Amino acid sequence: MNKQKFYKISKYDFAVAMFILLFSFSLMSFKNLNSDNKKAFIYKNNKLVEKTSLSQKKVINIKKMKIEVAEGHLRVLESDCPNKICKHSGWISNPYQTIVCVPNKILIEIISDSKDIECNAVSY
């Protein structure tokens, strides 16, 4: 009958195990160390249609709306909605800010990975 033998842990096994533990802890925290990566998420009819970093410089066309991204900010440049409330919202750049265009069913929000935020949400 074969007997199962349990191998005694050597100092090398212990070293490997500690390395794996420390490496995985460092991976868990790495994501938050160096990201102030603000991204704009644009939804139309509750579906995500565009995702872009605010560090880029571009104009996004969604139907008859033009959305401008530049230098860490975003704004609605043009819209065919009657009251242009979305356009009057001006530039946004903070994670708690959103722009909404009800007639076009567009919602724009800014998401940031950074833990260093001014606030989690805005009451308005």
Next chain:
Amino acid sequence: MKTKIFILPLLFVLFLSGCREQTFKKTKFLINSPCEITIIDANSYKAKKALKESFNEIEKVDKLCGYGLDSKVSEINLNAGKQPITVNNELFKIIEESIRIGDLTEGAFDITVGPLVSLWGFDTDKPSLPLKNKIISVLPLVNYKNIKLDKEKLTVYLAKPGMKIDLGGIAQGYAVKMASKKLKEYGIKKALINISGDIMVIGEALENNPWKIGVQHPRKQNELLTILEYKDKSIVTSGDYEKYFFSNGVRYHHIFVPQTGYPAKGTISTTIITDDPMLADALSTAIFVLGAKKGMAIVNKIRNTEAIIISETNDGTIITVSSELEKTNLKFNY
């Protein structure tokens, strides 16, 4: 066969990575508003399920309190002065609570402002200033005491033809309430619900810090008035900057004094902090209408309720803060 025991640390690491709290967030456009729910939990399956179910609750409120031609609210309005309409228990309770808050605020909160909302065009994209005699003509239709409820038959009757109820001042708060109830049913201990600025926070945020809720500056679009830190509270703000138009240099906004038919003057922003989001929603409108003095007198009568009221007077801008909030030495950007 040899078995290496060092596999135990690997299993330990896997276990730990599963225990770490993560943030789950979903945003949808419902009740004509941006709706956002954030959950902090270590269990991703539970969090995603809770998110889905809580959004289902908001959708139900959208259908219940909405203005579509096939909605119960429309049916009640179309039968004003004609016949009582049978409603479900949920809608009955919303209307009943609205009447209670009407009494509590001496008529400052009134869901029968429907005719005023329509007359001023705030239910369209182009609101405008109506003629004075038109405003006077609809005033007899604005009085929540003319809503007749039958608790046994679960019916709602608007006593005068032309009366219209509008649940816009309470529906979002109710949706927040239902969503938070669902999250708690799923055992969620840390969450933030935000429906168009009507906010409820459950528990604490990441690393057990209180949730930080900014209050919109009433006159500077991209700035905050102040930042509040709370757990397990609802924070709702009403402002004259949300829906308005200018006519001959005068700002006309959407928060009416039910008794005069004109937008409330003096107050430019009210923020209510209390336990119940539905009450917070209705109160923020009522206290805006009442103004700082009468409004704060009512806030002081309600348990666990705080307020920030910003008024524009001949002497400048005045910020009135309820007593408990004042003790926190809140800083204002004004």
